[in-house]
Amino acid sequence: MKKTGAQILCESLLAEGVDVMFGFPGGVLLPFYDTLPQYPQLRHILVRHEQGAAHAADGYARATGKVGVCMATSGPGATNLVTGIANAYLDSVPMVALTGQVARPFIGKDAFQEIDIAGITLPITKHSYVVMETESLAGIIKEAFYLARTGRPGPVLIDIPKDVMTDLADFKYPDTVDLPGYKVPTKGHPTQLKNAAELINKAQRPLIIAGRGVIISGASAELKQFAETAQIPVVTTLLGIGSFPGNHVLNYGMAGMHGTGYANKAIENTDLLIAIGMRFDDRVTGKVSAFARQAKIVHIDLDPAEIGKNVRVDVPIVGDVKAVLLTMHKMIASNQHMDWIRQLNEWRKEHPLLDIDDSAGLLPQYIIRQLYEATSGDAIIVTGVGQHQMWTAQHYAFHEPDSFITSGGLGTMGFGLPAAMGAKVGRPEKTVWVVDGDGSLQMTIQELATLVQDKINVKIAIINNGYLGMVRQWQELFYAKNYVATPLSCPDFVKIAEAYSIAGLRVTRREEVKGAIEQAMAHDGPFLIDFMVEPEENVFPMVPPGAANIEFMERPKKEVSSWPRRNTP
Amino acid sequence: MATTKHTLKAIVQDKPGVLNRVVSLFRRRGFNIDSIAVGHSEVPHLSRVTIIVNGTTATVEQVRKQMDKLIDVVKIFDITGEKSNSRELALVKVKATSTTRSDIIEIADIFRANIVDVASESLTIEVTGDEDKIESMLKLLHGFGIKEIARTGRVAMVRGNIGAMPVEEKPARSRAKKQG
Structure with missing residues (x-):
């Protein structure tokens, strides 16, 4: 039996395991919203602004590890998603953004609420589609979810004209995707793994810097095991927070612009920086030429384009963080690094995050x-x-x-x-x-x-x-x-x-x-x-x-003078 | 660091918007395209793109990796170091009077170029070759007064029996399934 595009969309979302979506209706989405009650398993949460829909899908995706889904109507609805899509793109969050589009005969005519959202989001999506036939809708949704969640995750946009939603087509949800241009590296090159392990076993002052890639890969347990075996201190990026237990004795906090003094001192003094699932953002590196000056750098990341983009790397390892850590764990020797860790602990005492004195106001x-x-x-x-x-x-x-x-x-x-x-x-x-x-x-x-x-x-x-x-x-x-x-x-x-x-x-x-x-x-x-x-x-x-990171400023030891504070509203 | 010209060859899906994705990527990352040439390949639904980029080795490596990430780019190679043939085609409209016409035709003959149009005050010449050859001919024609130039940009192919990047007739369908 033939189904409408709107029905195909709902069935495809269900086939992808979607149970909730965040959206906001509009003219061209009416066929979809008209169909939605036929699928009560699909929870729709009405936001108050489309930006909220995209951020909610983003928060949902990060909290669950599943693909977040948001939806907006054509024109202003779609453009309101843009900030949220960009946010998901920069933080590698799996998301599928669905936008309504004017009916096919109106495309390119500057029709009411027509905007080229696929064009606008080109540099902030992992991939995007404009669905021009109802027959291709199911396959596109399959591909979009596959792309959003695999490899380095990211947002994928699907723009669906109104009449594609109302046209009829046979529906069979495909089992496979056909993406010859899409490669997901997996294990890392054996030679590079060997080189990295040698450096790690030799290093006197090794340091791990962990990023969100560890979390995406589900490699927290592997990271812990790895760090503990070789007794390597760990610092994280902002998005790497949580990848390594916050109260672990080897955790020296966040590095970078607002990182701890001891994390930044550790980077300054390490002789081997093992960067895992992170991309050397400028907020992490500070002045690049002064970043980890004494260190050789091993960089493990799924995305080959991140390797060597911002800093020079001695050992590049392109692969899934979890798989790489599992393999490398077998190649590294257990170790102590007592002097190095003692040094870090001294720095930790020297540069405490904050001593809150009792006289301070509401800090x-x-x-x-x-x-x-x-x-x-x-x-x-x-x-x-x-x-x-x-x-x-x-x-x-x-x-x-x-x-x-x-x-x-x-x-x-x-x-x-x-x-x-x-x-x-x-x-x-x-x-x-x-x-x-x-x-x-x-x-x-x-x-x-x-x-x-x-x-x-x-x-x-x-x-x-x-x-x-x-x-x-x-x-x-x-x-x-x-x-x-x-x-x-x-x-x-x-x-x-x-x-x-x-x-x-x-x-x-x-x-x-x-x-x-x-x-x-x-x-x-x-x-x-x-x-x-x-x-x-x-x-x-x-x-x-x-x-340079090492030039961090610390909180001046000052009396808090402005207490009691200004008038309250 | 020294910049040099690199030749990138890519196989891309023949879909609407693909060229837009490629060009947009270059703009967004601040890379400069010297020339870009696109055309159908020997396999239906796949096109070959030849891009000439001027940049340091590190920059061009970053270009290649970023392009490789585009879903519609099936394969991409930097063939700069390979032995290859490269050609460009140019159409040149030159001012020609009854006194200069024969001189221009002589120059065209030396470069094995063809006269494709003759008008009362101009000649149109079609020349094929590498950039140096085309540049040399243009230099010689300059004195006569060039009215218009149209150039295709370079296309290139690695020498020998094996293609630098053979297109697989049947893309690996099962691979994607395994990863899913």
Whole structure:
């Protein structure tokens, strides 16, 4: 029996194991939404802005490891997805973005709400399709999901004209894909593995830097085994946080611009840097010419184009991180590296992340640490982008892969709330907190309504300093405190929450933090806490832009003078 | 670092938008294309692309890897170091008067070029060869006054019996299944 394109789309999504999608309807999607009730297994969550749909699919994908699905109508709906697609592309998140398109006879005529979304998203998708025949729809969906989740994952866009949704075609979901131009490297070259193992066995001061590739590959256990056998200290990138247990004795925290002093000192002094599933982003390397000056570099990554892109590499290993670590584990000798580890521990004492003195006001770092205590580190923490994101990365100890969900490559303010929404939908059994800034949250705050309508139990902690804090910090440090366009007038977030029927609380003093977090956790449903923190607290350590990592600045030991803080709203 | 001209040859799927993907990649990554030539290959639904890129070895290696990541690019090779034949075609319209016409025809003969159009005040010459040959001829014609030039960009093929990149008639269908 023939089916409509819309039916074929729904059946294909079900065949791919999709149980939820985030979307927003519109004219050209009406045939799809008309068909949707025939497939009650397919949960559709109505967002309030398409950007929220893309970020929610992203958060869902990171929390579950499955492909996230978002949908938007043609024209403005599709362009609103763009930021979310770019975010997923830069962080290698598996996603399928479905967009409606005007009917085929109108394509190219500047029809109402017609936009070339495949063209617009060309550089930010792993691949994209415009479906021109209903007969090809099922095969395209099969390919899209296959491409999104295999190899280096990424977003794939499928643009579907309205009349392709209404036309009839035979439906049989294909078993295989035919992609002769698509190769997924697997094991790594034996010679290079041998070279790497030799270097590792010889090294006096080896160091592992782990990235999100470890998490994508599901190789956390292998990484732990590998590091423990050879007693190699581990630092991570921002997105690599969670790939190695946060409280492990060999974990020396995050490296790079806001990395720990001891992680950056370790990179400066290591004689062998083993980079695993990471891509030497400029926020990690600092000044490239001064990065890991004394080290030979072994780079393990699935994507051959990442090897040698930003830094010179001595031993390139193209392969799946998990497979490579398993093989190499058999080739490396157990080791001690006592002197090196002792040295690292001394640096750790010398450069503590933060000593919070009792006289300090309500410091954001303190809140993050309290959040860790209250959740016993067993929660999914999602962030926006800015100071609060870095404080979360520094002060919450993440033990599980993908327990920390954050926008790394694109640095998308507004990512937090919708991504947390997606994470909670994907992992309903987990406590999900979004730590957001007052600036970041206001970019996608409308998704509070989605939390309520679809009963998504996300807890919200606003680190409210009344500034676009990270930009203000740069203005303070590098632009002579010329605070232009960073002071932020905020609404009363507790009242905002109340207007959405979400419980909320304002916290202005340290003593209230613990109780507030506990109250939020005990509450059945979403809960918002507005933490009025020290307005001019900075994120330290910090490597000034363009400087070498080793030139990190530390938090000045200053009296916090601005307490009590400015008037509350 | 010294930049040199590299010849990249790719087999791509003959689908709408493929050239757009290739060109967009070059623009996005800040690579410069000297010339690009596309045409059907010996296998239906597959096209051959010859791209000339000017860059350091590291840059061109990055170009090759990034292009290889495009799903519609089936294979890509840098054949710069290989022994190969390369050709370009140019059409040149030259000003010609009754006094200069025979001189121009003589030059064309030396380069084994063909006169493809004769008009009252111009001659159109078709020349095939490597870039050096075409450049030398253009240099000689310059004095007569060149009205228009159209060049194809270089196409190249590795010498010998074995193709540098044989196209498989039957793409490995089973491989993808295994990975799935």
